[in-house]
Amino acid sequence: MIKKYLIITLFLGSFSIFAQEHFPKNDGVKSTNTNYTAFTNARIFVTPSQIIEKGTLLIQDGKVVSTGASVNIPANAVVIDVSGKSIYPSFIDLYSGFGVEKPKRQSGQGRSPQYDASREGFYWNDHIMPEQNAIDHFKYDDKKASELRKAGFGVVNTHMHDGIIRGTGSLIALTDAGGDAARVIDANSAQYVSFSKSVKSRQSYPGSIMGSMAILRQVSLDADWYAKGGSKVTDRSLEAYNANKNLVQIAEAGSRANAMRFDKVGDEIGVRYVILGGGDEYERINDIKSTGATYIIPLDFPKAYDVDNSFLANTLELESMLEWNQRPTNPKVLAENNVRFALTPHKLKKPGELKSNLMKAIKYGLDETKALEALTTVPAAVLGKSSELGSLKKGAYANFLITSGDIFDSKTTLHENWVKGNRNIIESMDVKDIRGDYSMNIGNTAYELSISGKPSKPSAKVKSGDNELGSKISYSNDWVNLTIKTADSTKNEYLRLVSKVGPSDNLSGKVIYPNGNESSFMATKKPKEDKSSGGMGNGKNNGNGKEPRVIPVSYPNGAYGFYELPKQETILFTNATVWTNEAEGILENTDVLIKNGKIAAIGNDLSSTGAKVIDATGKHVTSGIIDEHSHIAASSINEGGHNSSAEVSIEDVIDPEDVDIYRNLAGGVTSMQILHGSANPIGGRSAIIKLKWGESAQNILNKNAKKFIKFALGENVKQSNWQSFGRFPQTRMGVEQLYIDYFSRAKAYDAQKKSGKPYRKDIEMEVLAEILNKERFISCHSYVQSEINMLMKVAEKFNFNINTFTHILEGYKVADKMKDHGVGGSTFSDWWAYKFEVNDAIPYNAAIMHNAGVVTAINSDSGEMSRRLNHEAAKSVKYGGVSEEDAWKFVTLNPAKLLHIDDRVGSLKVGKDADVVLWNGHPLSIYSKPERTIIEGVTYFEIERDKQLRETIKRDRNKLITMMLEEKNKGMKTQPVKKKDKRMFDCETLDINH
Amino acid sequence: MKNLKYIFALLVFSCSLGFAQQTPAPAQTEAFTIVGATAHIGNGEVVENCIITVEDGKITACVDGTKSRIAHIGKVINAEGQHVYPGFIAPNSTLGLQEIGAVRATNDTREIGSMNPHIRSLIAYNAESKIVESMRPNGVLIAQATPRGGWISGTSSIVQLDAWNWEDAAIKADDGIHMNWPNTFTRGRWWLGEPPGMRPNKNYAKNVGEIQMFIAESKAYLNGGKATMNLQYEAMKGLFDGTQKLYVRASSEQAIRDAIDFCSENGISDVVIVGGYEAHKVSDLLKAKNIPVLAQRVHRTPNSDDDDYDYPYKLAKILVDKGVLVGLENSGGMERANARNLPFQAGTVVAQGLDKEEALKLITSNTAKILGVDDRLGTLEVGKDATLFISKGDALDMRTNILSHAFISGRAISLESHQTTLWKRYNKKINGN
Secondary structure: OOHHHHHHHHHHHHHHHHOOOOOOOOOOOOOOOOOOOEEEEEEEEEEEEEEEEEEEEEEEEEEEEEEEOOOOOOOOOOEEEEEEEEEEEEOOEEEEOOOOOOOOOOOOOOOOOOOOOOOOOOOOOOOOOOOOOOOHHOOOOHHHHHHHHOOOEEEEEEEEOOEEEEEEEEEEEEEOOOHHHEEEEEEEEEEEEEEEOOOOOEEEOOHHHHHHHHHHHHHHHHHHHHHHOOOOOHHHHHHHHHOOOOOEEEEEEOOHHHHHHHHHHHHOOOOOOEEEEEEEOHHHHHHHHHHHOEEEEOOOOEEEOOOOHHHHHHHOHHHHHHHHHHHHHHHHHHHOOOOOOOEOOOOOHHHHHHHHHHHHHOOOOOHHHHHHHHHHHHHHHHHOOOOOOOOOOOOEEOOOOEOOOOOOOOOOOOEEEEOOOOOOOOOOOOOOOOOOOEEEOOOOEEEEEEEEEEOOOOOEEEEEEEEOOOOEEEEOOOOEEEEEEOOOOOOOOOEEEEEEOOOOOOEEEEEEOOOOOEEEEEEEEOOOHHHHOOOOOOOOOOOOOOOOOOOOHHHHOOOOOOOOOEOOEEEEEEEEEEOOOOOOOOEEEEEEEEOOOOEEEEEEOOOOOEEEEEEEOOOOEEEEEEEEEEOOOEOOOOOOOEEOOOOOOOHHOOOOOOOOHHHHHHEEEEEEEEEOOOOOOOOEOOOEOOOOOOOOOOHHHHHOOEEEEEEOOOHHHHOOOOOOOOOOOOOOOHHHHHHHHHHHHHHHHHHHHHHOOOOOOOHHHHHHHHOOOOEEEEEEEEHHHHHHHHHHHHOOOOOOOOOOEEEOOOHHOOOOHHHOOOEEEEEOOOOOOOOOOOOOOOHHHHHHHHOOOEEEEOOOOOOOOHHHHHHHHHHHHHHOOOOOHHHHOOOOOHHHHHHHOOOOOOOOOOOEEEEEEEEEOOOOOOOEEEEEEOOOOOEEEEHHHOOOOOHHHHHHHHHHHHHHHHHHHOOOEOOOOOOEEEEEOOOOOOOEEE | OOHHHHHHHHHHHHOOOOOOOOOOOOOOOOEEEEEEEEEEEOOOEEEEEEEEEEEEEEEEEHHHHHHOOOOOOOOOEOOOOOEEOOOEEEEEOOOOOOOOOOOOEEEEOOOOOOHHHHHHHHOOOOOOOHHHOHHHHHHHEEEEEEEEEOOOOEEEEEEEEOOOOHHEEEEEEEEEEEEOOOEEEEEHHHHHHOOOOEEEOOHHHHHHHHHHHHHHHHHHHOOOOOOOOOOHHHHOOOHHOOOOOEEEEEEOOOHHHHHHHHHHOOOOOOOOEEEEEOOOHHHHHHHHHHOOEEOOOOOOOOOOOOOOOOHHHHHHHHHHHOOEEEOOOOOOOHHHHHHHHHHHHHHHHOOOOOHHHHHHOOOOOHHHHHHHHOOOOOOOOOOEEOOEEEOOOOOOOOOOOEEHHHHHHHEEEOOOOOHHHHHHHHHHHHOOO
């Protein structure tokens, strides 16, 4: 009873804690409370690793005064004995949207795109909003606050989840009492960024992740320039950006691939981002570790898929099943690799799901101390508020949890969540736990009563003999009322029992019979059966005690991934037909030795100790196929938001896990240029890659390659085939002027830069200046002769050459002019008729260009066709009578020349990279296929190993399906089967980026 | 031989000046004999030193010249060292129904509405299409012009690819009705806030029900007095009286099984599965019910990351091995221009272990059987149409698929095209030859 009044007292008292001394008071006397509150006999987690058994926590005025085993309790202290309970610092969420409503998407789908900003006085791009402050939109939400407190949170860092640069977030204490004056700990606690555009604006740019990365870089440069007084006008966005510079910068990556991208941008602009992860970090933990960043990790582990329907199960991909199986290990892997991370309920439907997911992570090996740190000390440190938050050290806010026991035990009850010294009761400690089994006699009948459920909201089961009787129990203010339906089912009659809960474990009181008579009863509590013996070693109840079965991670982590990456080998092919692509031509009965990743020797009777000898009798050995024009292995292709996007780079968005890499290896492809699309006259920069399946995005880039950029001409850049009429240029006439405009500006920019005078650094201009300075080469999407001719003339005007006209289809009409200009032609073998501008495309194009002396290649622009480019090359034998040897060069040496990588690849020559393919027959024959594809001496594809990988996929799929069936049978929730909608990119693929 | 070819080519070239398209060849008036070639009969057999005689548009003899001596009649074409093939057949094609992919004005492939059995491709078939003429130099001489869209897309016709107009192009008018079986998966519509990716189609049963209802209504109409003319129901007649085939596009195992049951239950006996990505899982049923498959485009990527990289290359082989009657179809992106690569798709299946002559059947006799035109087309057997061509080498390999002659019903057709015209014009300008 005393305790109950104490609660009320504390509530009253709490108001005075938040009374503000500089505010006038007209409704009474000013009441100041300087009393202390002491919690005694608790197990106190001062920090996750500093634990005091039977300690005292002393708080006053919303803060911790002291914590310890023997604390001097002042006389004016209210003492609360919490023996048997544990006290933890409450949790902190760094990635919250609490109290800040997300804006609604601007409607207007299908209208012509918007290219200009909607705002005035701010940055030129609507999606850059550093001037946005969460606090201006903040409205305390007591319902959500209560949910969060129930999940253990005391403080959240909230922000507006909208835009690329989202402005500042605010640090909010989740206390109902005291108003925002008490709640707002820091109005500008961090700045948030993402790659996703604002839903408030329809401005097109950026339309891709690479565009978002580019604009983050440019904003940083512009802000520096602005700070130095470079601008003549006011830009409130840049002013805010500069003002926010010293705040913690939190980046919404949402996946490990984007985390690497933020890390890269951050390194370039001098920002160390705290990164919201995606839960997939374990897949390439070394890369994640190498960023040195702190992560915020969501705990939204995927549910098992519902695989009851075998047809549907069949469509489920291994990659998705592995996510379900492996993701619970993510926090453990991060912890074991010493990656600093905080945990967040972000992405969970309700914060209440945090505990079960956290327990799952612990079951999958996450250390409990690390788990607690990730919710307390780590987020506090990220915010630079370690002395105020995340611990119960002296001076910290009195933000703590009182629990019935170990916080990570499913049986543990969270009793109270104190925020800034304000008490919030979740499950009262004073409610006596009446759960258990009882026996009683009423009249002549014996009854068995069993009470379970929540201590404050129990449920009851009553049995008489073998009959279960209907019953209802209520428990409040120490009174238990129990209604039992009588055994006679023909009548609606009830026994009503009333009992006061007292010190005794038994329940006793009166029973009221259906006829109104009353008598007394006594329900005797049975002693508890010890169920813990034989359970988990630590006696903790974590659900299923079985060790989780986790499939090991492969590289990439899905179909055809390697558990262990293949290694460089010394390989000797003997007695092969060797296509050298050199003066030696095609050599019969010849050996090829590969060593240290290079072609070591070509000749007869070669030998090398320790070499893997492969009998290639009847087989052909060639250099690897090179595709000048591909769009596989990239997570976006077009940045069409502007008519020039020289500032973006495909290198930023390489996806090394695209299965098309593997499929292309199986087609003998070893190198590719991954080109930007053709949405605009000046596209983005290329990535030249080697198809090193299993390696990271950085490692598949060909670091020796020169720099390239995509240009485009014709219908796509004019936006002829879809409803867009507002972007310049809309005609080929405009395209010429656009180039002249950009190159004139780039020339002036470069001159200014070289003069040493101050200038505004502009990434787009930097890239265009590289072209003028012959440091970057153009590969231009082109179809009709007029525009091909035009671009050569524009280039000549600015004193440089176009490097390549890619998938050029009317090259045959101007091959003489191309030869004079010195540009190469990379073409489709026989594509045509898909649009008006390719109506004069002919399959003889390659032959005519080649015969005119133009360096000619055949490219794909298709992840499907690239894997049989040998077929496409062979078509030049049919169409135009090109010799087989020359036709083969169309897909090997010639594209290598066009990409300026022919010093390393493109032919079999001693000293060149060992990018080699073993074919089971003539490489131009429709009947041949690669048996082995090697890059730098590493065998990335081998036809026998492929068979084994197929078996592994089958085995793992069935193992996982069985496990998911078990999961469903255990009663766990499942999700419906879904399948990735893989899009094959080509030039014209526009990203959908919201 | 080479000279002959050039003279022939020049002749046709000069004839065609001033015309965008090649002039269709006149009817055969004089018999001719092809001697010395290796004949790929199209039924699995190869005849070396073959003698083929052609009269009135038909093959009147096809014998091994080393074993039987028959008289050479009419003009003799010496094809020593060359190969003769039956004309290749491109089923389920939109050839002639659209000229330029991105130009809507040229598109006659799909009508609006979901139940369109009355929509007939034949009358829209453009015999003068530049794409159609580009088929011939690769040996593709026959196509099934097929409408697209809806649950029931419409009625196809089989055409030969050297004609003045759709009437003389028609080999078999209104041969079959094409149906798209409902998908078991649907794509998330992100613009409606649905998550992206593919999800089980919740409306599958409803979609199938709609088709079922249409079939039932059609039958009721056909059984009744037809008081009012209903074009859609009327057009379904051929399916029930067995004069028309039903081509059902179905990809997954479930869809194929459901489609087959559906046809049985509705008394539709002449059924062809089109696409059939998972048809090998249903091969026993297909065999038992004599249901053939037009296997989907060989040159495509697998549907799932987990699938074998070469799965689309070998699907036809797997089905052949299981005893299913298979032809190749090429629907999909850029399908019209790409139809000329049909022989190389068959060649790709050979690389997966299928016998060459078996692979040839996938685009000749098997397809003729599947389309119901095997009485006239698909092999070099006596009595069949002389729809055939002579190639310098193996016609399934692009290096040697080089045609010297091609005939449709004995008519010596042009092997020139808009493309060869441009080739010659610019090769002369640029390279002087």
